[in-house]
Amino acid sequence: MNHKLHIKYFGQIAEITGKSFEIISSDSISIEELVKNLTESYPSLRDQEFKVAVDHEIKSKSSQISHDAEIALLPPFAGG
Amino acid sequence: MTLTEITMAKDQEKYIRQIELPEIGTQGQERIFNSKVLVVGAGGLGCPALQYLTSMGVGTIGIVDFDRVSLSNLHRQILYSADDLGQSKVEMAKKALHKLNTLCVINTHDVLLSKKNAATIIGGYDLVIDATDMIPARYLINDTCVSLNKPFIYGAIYKYQGQVAVFNYQNGPTYRCLFPDEPKEKIQNCDQRGVLAVLPGIIGLMQASEAIKLITGFGEPLSGFVGLFDLANMQWDRIKISKKSTKKPDAPEITDPQESTKI
Numbered sequence: 506m507n508h509k510l511h512i513k514y515f516g517q518i519a520e521i522t523g524k525s526f527e528i529i530s531s532d533s534i535s536i537e538e539l540v541k542n543l544t545e546s547y548p549s550l551r552d553q554e555f556k557v558a559v560d561h562e563i564k565s566k567s568s569q570i571s572h573d574a575e576i577a578l579l580p581p582f583a584g585g
Numbered sequence: 586m587t588l589t590e591i592t593m594a595k596d597q598e599k600y601i602r603q604i605e606l607p608e609i610g611t612q613g614q615e616r617i618f619n620s621k622v623l624v625v626g627a628g629g630l631g632c633p634a635l636q637y638l639t640s641m642g643v644g645t646i647g648i649v650d651f652d653r654v655s656l657s658n659l660h661r662q663i664l665y666s667a668d669d670l671g672q673s674k675v676e677m678a679k680k681a682l683h684k685l686n687t688l689c690v691i692n693t694h695d696v697l698l699s700k701k702n703a704a705t706i707i708g709g710y711d712l713v714i715d716a717t718d719m720i721p722a723r724y725l726i727n728d729t730c731v732s733l734n735k736p737f738i739y740g741a742i743y744k745y746q747g748q749v750a751v752f753n754y755q756n757g758p759t760y761r762c763l764f765p766d767e768p769k770e771k772i773q774n775c776d777q778r779g780v781l782a783v784l785p786g787i788i789g790l791m792q793a794s795e796a797i798k799l800i801t802g803f804g805e806p807l808s809g810f811v812g813l814f815d816l817a818n819m820q821w822d823r824i825k826i827s828k829k830s831t832k833k834p835d836a837p838e839i840t841d842p843q844e845s846t847k848i
Contacts, residue, residue, distance in 0.1 A: 513822075515813060516743040525818075554768035562825040563763065577824060579813070581764050582741035582748050584780060585630045585718035 507532060510539070512576045521549045533571035536564055543578075555580040596688070600642055608803035614642060620800045623647040623710035625698055625726060627674045629661040629785030630716035630740045634793040636664060639682045639689050641797065646682070647710055649694040650674045661782035698722055703729040712799055713737040714792050724767055727752065727760040736799055736808075740792040744778055747788035750811040750826075751795050757808040762829040784816050 510529050519525045522543075531539070536557045544550045556563050558577040559570055570576070597604070604614050622643050624631045627650040638646060654662070654669040654677055662674075669677040675693035682691055694706055698717075707713055707729050715726045715737050723739070730737045736754035740747065753759045791812070798804045813822040 515815075516746055525815075554764065556763065558824045561823060563827065577813075577822065579811070579824065580743075581720065581768060582743040582746070583718060583720050584742040584744075584778065585626050585628055585716050585740065585785065 508571070508573045510570065510574055510576050512543075512578065514578050516580045516582055518550070518553060518555055518578045518580050521553065522547050531570070533569060535566070536568050536570065537566040539570065539576070540566075553580060596642065603641065606803075609801055613801035613803065616800050616802075617642045617797065618644045620712075621645040621647070621710045622712055622714065622796055622800075623649065623707060624714045624716055625649045625722065626716035626718065627662070627664070627678045628652070628658065628716065628718060629780060629782070630742070630789035630792065631714070632662045632664045632678070633786045633789035634714050634716060634740075634796070635678060635682060636685065637790060637793045638796060639691075640685045641793075642686065643689060643796075643800075645690040645692070645710075647692040647694060647706065648675045648678055649696065649698050649706060650678075651695055651697045661780060661785055663786070698725060700725065704733060707735060708733055711735065712796060714796060715739045716789060716792065720767060723760060731759055738792045738795045738799075739811075740788045742780060742784050742788055745781060745784060745816040747784055747791075747814045747816075748811055749788055749791045749795070749807060749814070751799065751806045751808040754799065754806055754808040756828070758826045758828045763811060763826050765829070781816065787816070788814065 507530050510531050512527050512529060514522045514525055540557065556579045558564065558579060559568065559574050561575065600614050603609050604611055620643050622638055624635050624646065627635065627648050635646065635648065652674050654665045654672055654674055656670060659665060659667065664678045664681040673695050675695045679691045679693050682689065696702060698706065703725050712735060713726055713730055715723055717723060726737055730753050737752050739750045739752055739760060795807055798806050810823045810825055813824065
């Protein structure tokens with residue numbers, strides 16, 4: 506079944522994607538597969554360190570997203 | 586009368602607006618007087634955190650920074666002025682903070698935090714505010730706090746966004762539960778990406794707020810979450826982090842305090 510993923514990009518990730526937010530439609534998908542798809546759209550993501558949150562919780566690569574969800578791509582920040 | 590009682594009597598009026606809060610009260614203010622807080626990094630995040638922690642009555646404050654004041658610091662590092670250019674940040678910060686609260690004991694550590702001195706310096710305090718702008722220092726603070734069982738309050742910024750979290754608090758998640766390993770790619774800091782001065786002010790004060798919460802026990806500390814603040818659209822997100830069973834880091838070497846502090 507198709508569902509909507511609201512994806513938020515933070516920090517350097519938003520600069521790579523050129524946007525802070527987008528909505529994509531997807532079948533049930535693992536985080537690993539989602540990251541692979543996003544990397545095809547935005548190849549520079551390959552070099553970036555980031556974590557993926559689903560509905561405001563950091564999830565592992567193998568977690569499955571099978572509902573409408575809010576996704577966040579969260580890189581480490583260095584500035585102080 | 587204990588030293589705290591003398592200080593309390595003298596400063597009752599100074600801190601009365603804080604003591605009036607039922608969640609703080611006399612007991613909370615006494616805890617603040619008796620607390621020892623280390624701030625690593627006296628820059629954009631560290632300056633506002635130091636300023637408020639001192640004015641709120643923290644009894645002992647340590648400042649770690651090996652840097653000197655430069656002109657491009659002044660728009661956001663609000664403890665310094667043009668008269669301080671080229672001077673030691675920790676000494677200029679101490680001078681400014683002393684004017685806010687003459688009773689606060691301020692220890693300066695004019696050194697780069699390293700594996701050799703981290704445990705000795707951090708060991709003297711109850712909690713640490715990580716206000717650095719270097720990723721390796723963040724891992725060093727994390728690992729040292731884990732090995733010494735001390736909480737630390739993380740803050741970091743990127744352009745218009747900031748992250749803040751309380752780590753290693755009551756066996757809660759650590760920075761390595763969020764980002765297990767140091768990134769291979771270099772992450773850019775304020776010097777490379779620019780910074781709007783108010784952002785580190787906001788995030789540094791969030792760190793100071795969390796410190797006061799840990800000290801007094803009021804409210805719910807931001808442990809088990811990382812907070813994300815976006816100044817551009819004023820959005821705030823809290824992302825939940827799970828505790829991971831990471832290998833306990835090797836205990837850092839304890840050295841003679843005299844050796845770890847450059848005079």
